[in-house]
Amino acid sequence: MRHAARWASRFAAVIALTLVASTAVACGDDDGGSDGGPVTLRFTWWGNADRAELTEKAIDLFEARYTNIKVETSFSEFNAYFQKLATDIAGGGAPDVLQMDYRYVREYADRNVLREFGTAGAKVDNSKFAPSLLKGGTVGGKLYSVPMGQNTQTFTYDPAAWQAAGAAPPKDGWTWADLEASATKVSQTTANKVRGVVDFGPIEDWFEVWLRQQGKSLYTDDGKIGYTSGDVQKYWELADKLRKSGAATQADVTSKLDGSQANDPVTQKTASSGFGYDSGLTPKTWEIMGREMKISPFPSDSSNLGQYAKPSMLISIAAKSEHPKEAAQLIDFLLNDAEAGKVLGTSRGMPVNSDIRASVGSGLTGPPKVAFEFETAVLPKLKDAPPPPPKGAGAVKQAFQRVYEDVMFQRSAIPAAADKFMNEAKQALAG
Incomplete structure (x- = not known):
């Protein structure tokens, strides 16, 4: 080789x-x-x-x-x-x-x-x-x-685990509250040994979809930040709520996310669902994950799915x-x-x-x-991809994950963490 x-x-x-x-x-x-x-x-x-x-x-x-x-x-x-x-x-x-x-x-x-x-x-x-x-x-x-x-963004879940927990599977028009309810049931049924969903708070990609569902974007056409500190705070509060309730993965598990399939909590069977991209489904994916999974669009609280063909x-x-x-x-x-x-x-x-x-x-x-x-099936609902992010966007993406880890480990309150991230993001784009 x-x-x-x-x-x-x-x-x-x-x-x-x-x-x-x-x-x-x-x-x-x-x-x-x-x-x-x-x-x-x-x-x-x-x-x-x-x-x-x-x-x-x-x-x-x-x-x-x-x-x-x-x-x-x-x-x-x-x-x-x-x-x-x-x-x-x-x-x-x-x-x-x-x-x-x-x-x-x-x-x-x-x-x-x-x-x-x-x-x-x-x-x-x-x-x-x-x-x-x-x-x-x-x-x-x-x-x-x-x-x-x-490809496009996906929500991947273990149908057997969800059925055993009596959790309602994703369906057209499902919401973030629906995700919370189903993830909570999975965690409770397994006595928190298997969490309902991987904590989505540290991943900027999923934040982008959530933003787009509200008619906003990561970056404007001229390369400026397209959201506010309040948007970051609201998103992290959503993720923080699920983690603290036990519906989402705990901090020490989430912090091991490194972009690899092998280290994903769903593959490790410490979570029954998570967000990803459909390009991650290769011929041996079910073998790697140890069970057959299903995929669906993201939950959304609006008529806008937020996903795009990229x-x-x-x-x-x-x-x-x-x-x-x-x-x-x-x-x-x-x-x-x-x-x-x-x-x-x-x-x-x-x-x-x-x-x-x-x-x-x-x-x-x-x-x-x-x-x-x-x-x-989902292609008619997908929007065109935005222009390539501006120079410095890679540093912003990393800062998003790093600063959220302070929230996960309770080293920082969410409002302060959101402000800190925004300051770092602006500096990265200005550099």
Whole structure:
């Protein structure tokens, strides 16, 4: 196996490292290719072992097709991925091809870490991609990342546990109060050994959906904060109420969230439900979780679901890559080749190539089929994704989780914590 070992630490220093990277990285002046000679590409991404296995199979197909190109790969879980990426970039060792997150595109593009597609032979056919998804990788009118898949937010729950507790399952129009009632029943039935829901307070992604349900947004079109300290306080009060009542996971369990499926309380069976993305449903998800789950839209107290169709993840070429042409060939193959699409399936969300999506969707089974059917059903209610967040948004996301931990462990009252977070968020965006 070509992948490196997973990295275990969190990436609290990622923004600082990226700031260093900005002085170390500049757009290269390479010749755009190797004229057919042997080339070695480095490709790195985040995900679990299930996604890695499928990715390796697709790369084997690529190497068989392009015999002059070899691909060295590595992967890790989400948090550790960006920590290592920032370190590699700061040291001048950026991979040629890197998986990119919607929230970090502008951050890395503005610091000249990413190459603009269409330059120096870095061309990928995106004619079968939805324009709304391409917007997620566009900064200043230039395309720096192309989507690898489409996904949306989900609520995942254990139907057997909910039925045993007499908890009402999610249904169209269910509310946050409905979630609280059902989660409370699960916790009470298990004497709090299994909590009804994972504490959603520390995750900015779920806060964004909650905001959108109220007609607000994380960021305005000009990159300003789109909410108030009062909004943060109200959201954290909702989460805090469920945790204190025992309906949501306790602080020492929630604090272990690191973006990995393995460490998720639902997988650990210390919680019966939680929030996520449908792209997380890979062929072995039920096996990893140890039981079959169901998914539904988020609860909402308004007619607005708050969810949107977003690039589940994107893929970019490093500005310093000496082989942009070959890097683009790899990306084009992974996204547009029918055989590769069959192998990758929905391991990164619904395929972005519309032809491959239709072909893949008809042959799915297990968790990927559940995800595909869910997204197809909910698609009419989904809104377009907002523009890529402004530079500094990555630091804001981390501050949101870190400051909420002070609330979880009762080190800070919610009003003070909300004000502290807002001050840090403003500083991060101004930096």
